[in-house]
Amino acid sequence: MSANGHGQNIESSEAFEFSAENLEKAQKLIAKYPEGRQASAIMPLLDLAQRQNDNWLPRAAMDKVAEICGVSPIRVYEVATFYTMYNKKPVGKWFLQLCRTTPCWLRGCEDLKSVIKEKLGIDHGETTSDGLFSLLEVECLGACVNAPVVQVNDDYYEDLDREKLIALLEALQKGEQPPFGSMSGRQCSAPEGMEAPASDDR
Amino acid sequence: MPKLTIDGMEIEVQSGLTVLQACEQAGVEIPRFCYHERLSIAGNCRMCLVEMERAPKPVASCAMPVGDGMVIKTNTETVKKARKGVMEFLLINHPLDCPICDQGGECDLQDQSIAFGFDHSRYSENKRAVPDKDFGPLISTSMTRCIHCTRCVRFSTEIGGVEELGLVNRGEHAEISTYVSRAISTELSGNMIDLCPVGALTSKPYAYVGRSWELKKTESIDVMDAVGTNIRVDARGGEVLRILPRLHEDVNEEWLSDKGRFSCDGLKKQRLDRPYVRGKDGKLKPSTWQDALTVVAEKIKASNSERLAAIAGDLCDAESMLALKGVMQSQECKNIDCRQDGSKLGHGPRSSYLFNSGISGIDEADAVLIIGSNVRWEAPIINARLRKRYLQAETFSAASIGPNWDPNFACDMIGAGPDAINDIAAGRHPFNDVLRNAKNPMIIMGAHIFARQDGKALLGMLKGLAEATGVVKDGWNGFNILHSAASRVGGLDLGFLPESGGKDTCGIIEACEKGEIDLVYLLGADEIDFDRLGNAAVIYQGHHGDKAAHRADVILPGAAYTEKDGTYVNTEGRVQLARAAAFPPGEAKEDWKILRALSSALGKDLPYNDLGSLRQNMVAQNSIFQAIDSLESPVWGDFGTKDDFLLEPFEPAIENYYMTDPISRASETMAACTESFVLPQQGKTGTDG
Numbered sequence: 001m002s003a004n005g006h007g008q009n010i011e012s013s014e015a016f017e018f019s020a021e022n023l024e025k026a027q028k029l030i031a032k033y034p035e036g037r038q039a040s041a042i043m044p045l046l047d048l049a050q051r052q053n054d055n056w057l058p059r060a061a062m063d064k065v066a067e068i069c070g071v072s073p074i075r076v077y078e079v080a081t082f083y084t085m086y087n088k089k090p091v092g093k094w095f096l097q098l099c100r101t102t103p104c105w106l107r108g109c110e111d112l113k114s115v116i117k118e119k120l121g122i123d124h125g126e127t128t129s130d131g132l133f134s135l136l137e138v139e140c141l142g143a144c145v146n147a148p149v150v151q152v153n154d155d156y157y158e159d160l161d162r163e164k165l166i167a168l169l170e171a172l173q174k175g176e177q178p179p180f181g182s183m184s185g186r187q188c189s190a191p192e193g194m195e196a197p198a199s200d201d202r
Numbered sequence: 203m204p205k206l207t208i209d210g211m212e213i214e215v216q217s218g219l220t221v222l223q224a225c226e227q228a229g230v231e232i233p234r235f236c237y238h239e240r241l242s243i244a245g246n247c248r249m250c251l252v253e254m255e256r257a258p259k260p261v262a263s264c265a266m267p268v269g270d271g272m273v274i275k276t277n278t279e280t281v282k283k284a285r286k287g288v289m290e291f292l293l294i295n296h297p298l299d300c301p302i303c304d305q306g307g308e309c310d311l312q313d314q315s316i317a318f319g320f321d322h323s324r325y326s327e328n329k330r331a332v333p334d335k336d337f338g339p340l341i342s343t344s345m346t347r348c349i350h351c352t353r354c355v356r357f358s359t360e361i362g363g364v365e366e367l368g369l370v371n372r373g374e375h376a377e378i379s380t381y382v383s384r385a386i387s388t389e390l391s392g393n394m395i396d397l398c399p400v401g402a403l404t405s406k407p408y409a410y411v412g413r414s415w416e417l418k419k420t421e422s423i424d425v426m427d428a429v430g431t432n433i434r435v436d437a438r439g440g441e442v443l444r445i446l447p448r449l450h451e452d453v454n455e456e457w458l459s460d461k462g463r464f465s466c467d468g469l470k471k472q473r474l475d476r477p478y479v480r481g482k483d484g485k486l487k488p489s490t491w492q493d494a495l496t497v498v499a500e501k502i503k504a505s506n507s508e509r510l511a512a513i514a515g516d517l518c519d520a521e522s523m524l525a526l527k528g529v530m531q532s533q534e535c536k537n538i539d540c541r542q543d544g545s546k547l548g549h550g551p552r553s554s555y556l557f558n559s560g561i562s563g564i565d566e567a568d569a570v571l572i573i574g575s576n577v578r579w580e581a582p583i584i585n586a587r588l589r590k591r592y593l594q595a596e597t598f599s600a601a602s603i604g605p606n607w608d609p610n611f612a613c614d615m616i617g618a619g620p621d622a623i624n625d626i627a628a629g630r631h632p633f634n635d636v637l638r639n640a641k642n643p644m645i646i647m648g649a650h651i652f653a654r655q656d657g658k659a660l661l662g663m664l665k666g667l668a669e670a671t672g673v674v675k676d677g678w679n680g681f682n683i684l685h686s687a688a689s690r691v692g693g694l695d696l697g698f699l700p701e702s703g704g705k706d707t708c709g710i711i712e713a714c715e716k717g718e719i720d721l722v723y724l725l726g727a728d729e730i731d732f733d734r735l736g737n738a739a740v741i742y743q744g745h746h747g748d749k750a751a752h753r754a755d756v757i758l759p760g761a762a763y764t765e766k767d768g769t770y771v772n773t774e775g776r777v778q779l780a781r782a783a784a785f786p787p788g789e790a791k792e793d794w795k796i797l798r799a800l801s802s803a804l805g806k807d808l809p810y811n812d813l814g815s816l817r818q819n820m821v822a823q824n825s826i827f828q829a830i831d832s833l834e835s836p837v838w839g840d841f842g843t844k845d846d847f848l849l850e851p852f853e854p855a856i857e858n859y860y861m862t863d864p865i866s867r868a869s870e871t872m873a874a875c876t877e878s879f880v881l882p883q884q885g886k887t888g889t890d891g
Contacts, residue, residue, distance in 0.1 A: 059382070072366070074365055074368035074380065074381055075368065077368060077381040077382075078368040081372070
């Protein structure tokens with residue numbers, strides 16, 4: 001079963017309103033699409049709503065997006081439930097997405113999973129009781145060259161191993177967010193020990 | 203006109219068709235699950251794969267438009283293998299519960315897996331299980347059986363006009379859901395059961411009741427509204443188990459309203475199965491046909507012809523109305539009326555009381571003015587046509603005058619009463635221009651508005667409006683009266699109306715109140731005000747122990763529409779034949795036979811002894827009864843008056859869609875629907891008195 005829950009037991013909060021600032025953003029997003037095609041803005045609006053609402057989408061937020069886009073709520077539910085990137089139930093402050101596709105798996109993502117399990121006591125789809133961390137195992141995050149990788153909220157932490165992940169989690173637990181990117185000190189995805197080739201400025 | 207080759211046959215088809223449609227025209231059968239000719243194309247079941255020359259892979263024929271010079275092959279090894287593969291995938295998660303599935307025996311998946319699938323399964327893995335959904339009192343769900351064809355989603359969105367269903371989640375976890383648990387609130391929801399190619403959506407009232415092969419199927423006509431929906435009545439023994447729609451492109455396409463489909467359980471409840479006569483103690487006592495008819499004959503003979511009256515109800519077949527008219531004429535009684543609602547329609551030319559453009563005329567309309575009608579409740583099938591037109595037409599404007607209702611197409615509410623019509627007629631409202639500029643404008647009038655005191659004046663005013671705005675012109679007549687009673691047009695065509703000097707329904711009731719009428723003969727008339735009948739003796743001939751039976755002095759048990767061969771004329775004036783699917787219960791008889799027997803008891807025999815000669819008589823009365831299932835364009839004429847109209851706003855014709863007649867009031871399913879759909883909207887609960 002997917003970690004995102006099913007139609008039957010969706011979480012809901014009382015009401016959802018876009019903040020004034022986000023409402024303005026929403027209007028700009030809608031304006032990108034031709035007249036009569038406002039429904040195209042469903043996905044960016046859901047993302048906007050999710051960002052405003054502690055990284056998850058209550059039903060009220062989906063209803064709001066439906067209202068703004070002028071479609072019936074079920075059309076928005078269909079989109080929101082299709083994509084795993086929309087969280088249909090509350091997630092922790094640090095939303096960990098652990099890549100488990102082949103390259104990351106070859107480079108030890110199973111290890112990372114057990115670190116998270118040992119240190120935080122959470123499995124795929126679970127949230128720590130203090131509400132700090134949630135874990136979701138995901139398919140390819142597109143950072144295979146720097147495998148294994150964990151995405152923390154919007155940022156990629158690459159080239160991880162047991163120790164580095166423990167250090168990362170400890171920092172996050174203290175409320176600090178270390179700089180993202182390669183944890184082994186590589187520059188981007190340059191070969192280890194080499195700097196990235198200088199940009200070609202022809 | 204592209205030419206293509208299908209299995210070696212050259213065929214020329216209309217451009218814009220799909221390969222699947224072209225194959226059908228060529229007489230080649232293509233299996234399909236998701237494709238349905240009345241719904242948008244989804245292309246997700248992949249069952250319709252065919253081989254196309256120069257295409258690297260098999261193509262989904264339902265979504266591939268025809269092109270000139272295409273070479274399509276549907277009987278090659280590749281196609282057979284592709285179909286087998288698709289079937290195998292569809293069956294991965296489909297349970298093998300056919301023996302306990304209501305769809306068994308009439309299941310597309312079952313049939314096609316036999317025709318196109320493997321004979322065994324290669325899967326040993328567990329099948330997935332999907333929680334069932336609550337879709338309300340009409341539809342029973344078994345979502346594990348669902349193959350995600352999304353026909354139900356497209357039906358509810360496109361035809362039903364309620365966007366409540368969707369496909370949520372994805373891949374292995376995809377399921378059809380309302381997401382938020384709720385019943386499907388459309389008056390056409392039962393059609394989803396027919397559309398579902400598997401047993402995921404089945405009829406709740408019919409659950410585990412019967413198997414398709416043990417039913418006797420009778421083609422008939424629905425009488426729950428005046429649309430004249432073509433139906434198939436499925437009965438086993440003497441019991442009607444279910445009702446399904448039949449195809450009739452010009453009437454109901456292939457849909458059936460929920461009331462027509464699900465009220466059939468009311469045919470088993472509250473039935474009058476033997477004659478009753480009210481004794482001296484004021485209580486109804488069981489009687490015999492002979493005694494009851496003698497009592498009725500004596501009562502009729504004892505009374506002066508001016509002190510007799512007869513009213514026919516909403517579900518009567520034309521045959522019984524003709525017979526009653528004959529009986530009343532033999533007594534020289536002029537007080538007869540088939541308009542129990544007190545309507546002023548009738549007497550004029552046929553065009554003054556018909557849906558003149560025909561139901562299929564809606565497919566050409568580009569401006570519609572609806573007056574005093576909740577089309578969704580009075581004729582869900584016609585409402586579906588309006589919605590279809592709204593979705594397909596390039597320009598379509600609609601406006602409604604009268605009580606607010608919930609149309610599922612764009613329709614402005616522009617007024618509440620006759621003054622709003624007057625505004626349009628006088629050009630003070632912009633809809634006047636809309637009608638004038640439209641190619642095929644249409645006015646749809648709920649028949650019940652003509653039951654107002656100012657009915658004739660309204661008819662006159664609307665006639666004037668129709669003529670002035672081009673609603674009636676050469677080659678087009680959009681003057682459409684929407685009846686909600688199945689018997690009404692037939693009654694008007696037969697002239698079941700007060701003769702000159704006679705009293706109409708209102709007159710009869712008033713006279714009863716004043717004690718000027720001794721005897722009222724009610725032929726299935728249950729919707730009149732029985733408190734006002736005074737001391738008049740009431741003879742009730744009907745099939746349900748409903749309102750009238752409580753007031754009756756003599757009850758003559760008749761047959762319901764599924765139990766007699768009858769003629770019904772729908773709101774557009776189409777004469778259609780209903781056929782008996784079962785026998786009337788107990789001692790009840792077909793209605794015309796009761797009246798024939800009564801005429802003998804009165805000593806004035808009606809001039810027919812069988813249905814054939816009765817129908818000849820009917821044709822002699824009005825030749826339209828000869829033209830079964832055809833529409834003649836009625837002649838426009840003079841009708842209505844130029845009197846002043848009243849200012850009161852129009853009243854709704856129906857308070858509760860699910861309970862409008864004795865059959866639906868006796869139906870438990872309709873009661874459940876009332877509780878789920880109507881009472882919550884009215885802010886009541888089922889226990890409200």
